[in-house]
Amino acid sequence: MDAYGASVLRTAYFYTGDRHLAEDISQEVFLKAYRGWRAFRGDSAVKTWLISITVNACRDKMGVKMFTEQPTDPSRMQRGRTISVEEEALARLGKSELLQQLLRLxxxxxxALYLYYYLDLSTREIAEMLGAPEGTVRNRLHRAREALGREMTKEASTHEP
Known part of the structure; x- marks a missing residue:
């Protein structure tokens, strides 16, 4: 938990947008990992295995209703610190433009962008985690970068005088 707890919590928060639900999911993830430790074959890194469990747990909890609420930037979460309601409201109002544009994708x-850039996982690790071919992951990353670039260009052109 010390080594990967923050990554698991941030991933759950990224998927759910709810700190309390993310904390519950994080606890479930580590319980599943503890119970399934003997089944872990070591085919991937422990971090990849834990993030995979986290993604699946989030999908199970949230189903197709993921991202109905706009989550705040997960980098704003601080380990071991509870965020007050006021801080959370201010954080939601001041979330980064990049995250807003990312959430339009x-x-x-x-x-793909979150797992690759934020958690620094390789395309191979992401493919294993998602049960998709590595080429599909690379394609998603490529298309996501293009779409994000279009969103950023569109946003910049609307703010020009």
């Missing part, structure tokens, strides 16, 4: 593109 389709879920597979959001997921």
């Amino acid at each position: 389709s879920l597979p593109h959001q997921e």
Whole structure:
């Protein structure tokens, strides 16, 4: 938990947008990992295995209603610190433009960018985690970068005088 707890919590928060639900999911993830430790074959890194469990737990909890609420930037979460309601409201109002643009993308593109850039997982690790071919992950990353670039260009052109 010390080594990967923050990554698991941030991933759950990224998927759910709810700190309390993310904390519950994080606890479930580590319970599942503890119970299934003997089944872990070591085919992937422990971090990849835990993030995979986290993604699946979030999908189970949230179903197709993921991202109905706009989550705040997960980098704002601080380990071991409870955020007050006021801080959470201010954080939601001041969330980064990049995250707002990221959330306009389709879920597979959001997921690819988050796992690749934020959690620093390789395309092979992401493919294993999602049960998709590595080429599909690379394609999602490519299309997500293009879509994000279009969103950023569109946003910049609307703010020009």
